[in-house]
Amino acid sequence: xxxxxxxxxxxxxxxxxxxxxxxxxxxxxxxxxxxxxxxxxxxxxxxxxxxxxxxxxxxxxxxxxxxxxxxxxxxxxxxxxxxxxxxxxxxxxxxxxxxxxxxxxxxxxxxxxxxxxxxxxxxxxxxxxxxxxxxxxxxxxxxxxxxxxxxxxxxxxxxxxxxxxxxxxxxxxxxxxxxxxxxxxxxxxxxxxxxxxxxxxxxxxxxxxxxxxxxxxxxxxxxxxxxxxxxxxxxxxxxxxxxxxxxxxxxxxxxxxxxxxxxxxxxxxxxxxxxxxxxxxxxxxxxxxxxxxxxxxxxxxxxxxxxxxxxxxxxxxxxxxxxxxxxxxxxxxxxxxxxxxxxxxxxxxxxxxxxxxxxxxxxxxxxxxxxxxxxxxxxxxxxxxxxxxxxxxxxxxx
Ligand code: SAH
Ligand code: SF4
Numbered sequence: 337x338x339x340x341x342x343x344x345x346x347x348x349x350x351x352x353x354x355x356x357x358x359x360x361x362x363x364x365x366x367x368x369x370x371x372x373x374x375x376x377x378x379x380x381x382x383x384x385x386x387x388x389x390x391x392x393x394x395x396x397x398x399x400x401x402x403x404x405x406x407x408x409x410x411x412x413x414x415x416x417x418x419x420x421x422x423x424x425x426x427x428x429x430x431x432x433x434x435x436x437x438x439x440x441x442x443x444x445x446x447x448x449x450x451x452x453x454x455x456x457x458x459x460x461x462x463x464x465x466x467x468x469x470x471x472x473x474x475x476x477x478x479x480x481x482x483x484x485x486x487x488x489x490x491x492x493x494x495x496x497x498x499x500x501x502x503x504x505x506x507x508x509x510x511x512x513x514x515x516x517x518x519x520x521x522x523x524x525x526x527x528x529x530x531x532x533x534x535x536x537x538x539x540x541x542x543x544x545x546x547x548x549x550x551x552x553x554x555x556x557x558x559x560x561x562x563x564x565x566x567x568x569x570x571x572x573x574x575x576x577x578x579x580x581x582x583x584x585x586x587x588x589x590x591x592x593x594x595x596x597x598x599x600x601x602x603x604x605x606x607x608x609x610x611x612x613x614x615x616x617x618x619x620x621x622x623x624x625x626x627x628x629x630x631x632x633x634x635x636x637x638x639x640x641x642x643x644x645x646x647x648x649x650x651x652x653x654x655x656x657x658x659x660x661x662x663x664x665x666x667x668x669x670x671x672x673x674x675x676x677x678x679x680x681x682x683x684x685x686x687x688x689x690x691x692x693x694x695x696x697x698x699x700x701x702x703x704x705x706x707x708x709x710x711x712x713x714x715x716x717x718x719x720x721x722x723x724x725x726x727x728x729x730x731x732x733x734x
Contacts, residue, residue: 350578358545361480363502364456372431375404376511377504379551380558390429392422398560404432405561408511408520434512435505438721447706451717452512454505458498459718460539462509464517464531465706472532477509479549480540481718485574487594487607489639491673491716492539500545506552510534510562522562534564537572537592539718543579553587566590567632574609575618580625588627592635592666593618597645598653606645615657622661633662633699640669640681640689647685651692664699671705673716 366374373386384397399417403409412418412427435452438459442448448464458481466473482495514520514531523529534556536542542549553569556562571583572592580591595618597603603610610618628634636658640646654665667690670680681689686702693700 347578347581351582354544354576354579355546358500358547361497361500361545363454363500363505363548366433366455366502366504368431368433368455372429374433374504375400375430376432376434376508377502377506377551377555379554386430390425392425396422400426401558402560405555405558406522406563408514408522410434433504433508434515435508437512439717440516441717443706445706448513448516449717450509450513450516451721452505452509454501459721460501460505460509461717462513462538464513466530471528471530473530474533474535475510475513475531476535476537477506478538478540479506479536479542479545483540484544485541485607485609487574487596489596489606489641489670489676489678491676491719495539495719497540500548501540503548503551503555506548507555507562510556524563533568533570535570535572535592537570541574541576542571543573543576543583546579546582550583550587553589566627570635572635572637574607575613575621576609577613577617577621580618580621584624584626590627590632590635591622591625592637593622594639595636595654596639598650598657602645606639606641619657619661622658622663628662630662633664636663636665638665638667640667640686642670642679642681642685644678646681646689648688648692651689655693655696655698658698664701665693667693667700667702669702669705 366377368374375383378386380397380401383401384394387396387400388394396418399415403415407414409415410432412423415423435454437450438453439451440448446466450462451459452462453459460478460481462478463476464473465476478501480500481498483492484497486493510531517530519530536549549571556564556569557566566587566589570590570592572594573580574594583589583591594607596606598615600610600614603615622628622634625634638654667686669686670678672678672680690700690702
């Protein structure tokens with residue numbers, strides 16, 4: 337027990353420190369320019385409180401929730417279970433918003449990528465990756481505008497952190513993507529969905545914006561609204577150990593861990609957060625993760641970088657490290673971006689690596705590159721948009 341047991345006071349202090357730091361990058365208040373309050377992103381209790389404060393009966397919260405998250409309404413006039421005068425009163429004070437589409441690109445393979453713009457002009461990316469064979473697909477969502485971490489292979493890592501996204505902006509990415517495919521009302525139970533899973537693998541480190549991410553996930557899981565089961569939600573982290581424990585205890589969603597290297601000296605380089613939370617601590621947190629089982633395995637993400645981390649010896653070391661963890665290993669061919677210091681491993685090296693991991697009993701799918709014809713490396717679309725905007729400004733100045 338001693339070496340893998342739940343950490344105590346030290347981690348509690350560390351969590352408090354992380355949450356305090358998160359607050360410094362808080363999103364602006366979710367209010368329109370004319371002073372109307374955004375209703376998306378409020379918890380059920382908060383929704384009830386703001387409606388009651390506006391002079392409405394508490395039961396309105398349940399109705400409004402249903403219209404927002406089950407029906408996908410953005411207009412109070414659509415809320416046919418609510419009398420017209422009340423609808424008008426709601427519209428005077430509140431708004432049900434969506435992030436604005438600053439850019440959208442659809443790949444020849446149907447992968448779609450949006451650059452969403454929020455009220456203060458900040459932008460973040462969302463990608464929809466449809467399953468080729470079935471009516472389902474994953475929505476890859478951002479948690480921050482930029483990132484404080486600077487993983488060397490990651491384009492988002494070249495951007496500084498502008499700010500955290502609010503709960504409305506996080507769940508709003510999913511709702512706006514659903515709008516694009518017309519998938520409202522929310523399909524019930526096991527009815528097939530086009531947008532069937534959520535992965536928090538876009539821009540940013542979700543565990544450095546934990547409270548907003550958790551709130552958005554709770555909204556998405558609510559059975560009277562979007563109703564996604566926790567099994568269909570995966571949170572990816574670069575290994576913020578104290579918050580992995582919190583995430584497991586509170587949300588119990590699927591966990592993906594960006595491992596990318598099997599030795600601390602190399603991981604220190606690729607994922608600098610490793611200097612704070614080294615491989616052993618990350619793996620111990622995985623062993624403690626309550627939602628992990630053979631039915632719900634932890635995903636280890638491993639980016640394949642030519643000549644850097646892709647040798648057979650490293651594959652063997654990987655299986656030694658993760659022995660005993662209910663896990664699968666996602667091998668991700670590196671997606672190059674302008675100026676990136678790496679190359680993608682050769683297909684032969686990837687196959688060899690996958691075979692070793694697979695032979696040890698860990699499923700080791702190779703993530704097929706999708707959307708290669710669009711700016712698919714995470715963060716690239718935002719950089720391009722900023723570049724264009726800067727260009728326009730310079731042009732105006734003369
Ligand atoms: N910050 C979190 C979640 C967002 S990054 C984390 O690091 O886990 C999610 C994943 O994007 C990372 O695991 C990494 O594998 C992948 N990624 C980042 N840059 C990439 C690139 N250039 N090519 C392929 N995958 C990349
Ligand atoms: Fe941030 Fe994840 Fe990119 Fe690392 S890989 S810089 S943690 S977004």
